[in-house]
Amino acid sequence: MSGTSRKGAPGTALSLATFGNDLHTGRRSYPLVRGRRVLYLVSIAILVVLAVIAGLRGPNLGIEFTGGSEFQISDAATTDQAAARDVVRAHVGEQEPKITTVGGSGLRIQTEQLSSDETTSLAADLADAYGVDPSAVSSSFIGPTWGSDVTYSALRAVAVFLVLVGAVMAVYFRNLKASLAALIALLHDLLLTALVYVAVGFEITPATVIGLLTILGYSIYDTVVVFDKIRENTDELEKSPLTYEGAVELAANQTLVRSINTSVVALLPVGSILVIGAFVLGAGTLKDIALALFVGILAGTYSSIFLAPGILTDLRRREPRIVAHDAAVERNGARDDAADPDDGPGDAPVAPRGARRAAGARRADTTETRRRP
Numbered sequence: 001m002s003g004t005s006r007k008g009a010p011g012t013a014l015s016l017a018t019f020g021n022d023l024h025t026g027r028r029s030y031p032l033v034r035g036r037r038v039l040y041l042v043s044i045a046i047l048v049v050l051a052v053i054a055g056l057r058g059p060n061l062g063i064e065f066t067g068g069s070e071f072q073i074s075d076a077a078t079t080d081q082a083a084a085r086d087v088v089r090a091h092v093g094e095q096e097p098k099i100t101t102v103g104g105s106g107l108r109i110q111t112e113q114l115s116s117d118e119t120t121s122l123a124a125d126l127a128d129a130y131g132v133d134p135s136a137v138s139s140s141f142i143g144p145t146w147g148s149d150v151t152y153s154a155l156r157a158v159a160v161f162l163v164l165v166g167a168v169m170a171v172y173f174r175n176l177k178a179s180l181a182a183l184i185a186l187l188h189d190l191l192l193t194a195l196v197y198v199a200v201g202f203e204i205t206p207a208t209v210i211g212l213l214t215i216l217g218y219s220i221y222d223t224v225v226v227f228d229k230i231r232e233n234t235d236e237l238e239k240s241p242l243t244y245e246g247a248v249e250l251a252a253n254q255t256l257v258r259s260i261n262t263s264v265v266a267l268l269p270v271g272s273i274l275v276i277g278a279f280v281l282g283a284g285t286l287k288d289i290a291l292a293l294f295v296g297i298l299a300g301t302y303s304s305i306f307l308a309p310g311i312l313t314d315l316r317r318r319e320p321r322i323v324a325h326d327a328a329v330e331r332n333g334a335r336d337d338a339a340d341p342d343d344g345p346g347d348a349p350v351a352p353r354g355a356r357r358a359a360g361a362r363r364a365d366t367t368e369t370r371r372r373p
Contacts, residue, residue, distance in 0.1 A: 023253040030256070033249035036310025043188065043307060050195035059198050062205040063098075063142050064150065069114045071123060072138045073107040076130040083129045084109050091122045098203075113141065154209045158216070162186070165220055172224075173231060181312040182223045185303040189219045193296045202291055211292025219300030222262070223308050226255045230309065243326045245313055252309040263301040270294050 022028035032039075063070055073084075081099040088097040088111055098110040107130070114122065119139050127134045162183060170179035193212060197204065229251040234240070240247055274290035316322055 023256055029249065029253050031249070032252040032256075032306060033245055033310050033313055036307075036313065039306045039310060047188075047192060047195065050192070050199050054195050054198035057199060057201055060201055060203045062203045063110045064206055065148070065204065067113060067143050067145075068141070069111050069119055069122075070140050070142065071109040071111075071126060072102070073109070073126060073130055073132060074136050074138075075105050076107060076132055076136075077105075078130065079105065079107055081107070084126060087125045087129050088122065091118060091125070100203075150206050150209060154213065157213060158190075161213075161216055165216075169220075169224070169227075173227060175316075177315040178227055178231075178312060181308055181315055182220065182227065184311055185223055185308040186216065186219050188303050188307060189215060189296060189299040192299045193292055196295045197292060200291065202288060205288045207288035208292055211289040211296065214289075214293060215296025215300060218266070218297055219303065222259055222300050222304035225258065226252060226304050226308060227312070229255050230312065237322070237325050240325075241329065241332075243329045244317060244322045245326070246329075248309050248313050252305055256305060259301055259305050263297055266297050267294065270297065 023030075079101045081101070084099050084107060085097060088109060089095070092111055092114070095112055098108075100108045102108050109126070111122075119141070123137045123139050124134055127137045165186075166179045166183050169182055170176045173179065190212060193215060197208060202208070230248050233242070233247040233251045234244060237244065237247070242250065270290055270293045273286055274294050276286065317326075
């Protein structure tokens, strides 16, 4: 999405500080609200593509949700998975085990539910296959009801969280529609993160659930920051030279740099954990929670800037107070254009639509500059 900026010397790059200042004053503006229809379509398209991929792949449920027996081999001379697969097949037939390399010398093997005798026999054969002491092979059994209990608890926690957050935000912003817009953006983040997780094929474990619950707070925080600025810009809307859409877009641009900086700071450690957990240590818990956090933070930043302001605008733009104010702003703008026909689009600083004369002082400065020889 392209932005517009004030004229400057050719080849001169704006510093980050100048860039942020221009966004804050309205001299530089990105159509974060005006282009909301396109952003909606892009978001829907991404979700549909991910849903198709996830549907074709199917969820990779961990043993905590499916139940079964798990064996951990430590200090193995080799991490060749073929040996473990052959040993398991010799005990349980053609059933395909899940085998994961853990660190540089460990293996995790998951099978269907085995009896005590079968578990003891398989553990001994795995120890022989990898040349380790039998004590280096640990085994455990997890029933499927444990996973269903975790899922139920997680869904209940999400429902309670959404109700409480929705109520608090409605009171804080004194507007139910602001709360609804934030919750829609939050549901988008949860859905996007879950679809990415399934599409990538990572194993869904309790750590994944923890990661999904963690991003709830981050997404809401980022949206509250943007909405707080929107409330500041629209608190005395009748006195503002901006339309409601223009005021919301200005707020979104004003918080853009802050949101990006916050996200980068949060993504750096989470990205490091993801790389180390997935590719260096092969640690399941680390990579499971890190992927959910990484995608969730990205989704939360995206929705709070590119979706939530537009959703709020669409929910509120038909309110009588806002309709009357926008009409008055448009009438004032039409009178100004008629009084000053030489005022072309290239002569004034760029601002959101409906806010070309966002500040009378800035317009006066611009007119004075234009009249100088």
